[in-house]
Amino acid sequence: MTFMYGRFSPTRAGVRVDAYLTxxxxxxxxxxxxxxxxxxxxxxxLIKTGSLxxxxxxxxxxxLTGSYLLVYFIYFFEASQLExxxxxxxxxxxx
Numbered sequence: 001m002t003f004m005y006g007r008f009s010p011t012r013a014g015v016r017v018d019a020y021l022t023x024x025x026x027x028x029x030x031x032x033x034x035x036x037x038x039x040x041x042x043x044x045x046l047i048k049t050g051s052l053x054x055x056x057x058x059x060x061x062x063x064l065t066g067s068y069l070l071v072y073f074i075y076f077f078e079a080s081q082l083e084x085x086x087x088x089x090x091x092x093x094x095x
Contacts, residue, residue, distance in 0.1 A: 002078045019086060021079050031071060038064040 006019035041060040 002075075002082070004082055017086070017090070019082075021075075021082055023075075031067075034067065035064060038067075 002021060002023055004019055004021050006017060009016040009018065038060045042064065045060065
């Protein structure tokens with residue numbers, strides 16, 4: 001779930017709208033714990049094998065990278081939708 005908050009600031013040219021997009025902490029916590037677990041797995045594999053390539057030790061790194069990109073693109077999509085919503089909203093109620 002995505003939250004948006006912001007403020008309106010008067011300027012000489014009109015009103016400045018500052019909008020911020022963030023996730024619910026209950027959504028962020030499992031993702032962070034997942035990444036921490038994968039990071040620990042990578043470190044343990046590096047200590048045990050001494051290499052990322054030996055014994056498939058690179059797999060946690062690949063999963064970490066893939067999950068980061070997945071979260072990044074989902075967040076980017078949400079931000080794009082909210083930006084379009086705000087633009088439509090302010091153009092509709094233009095004074």
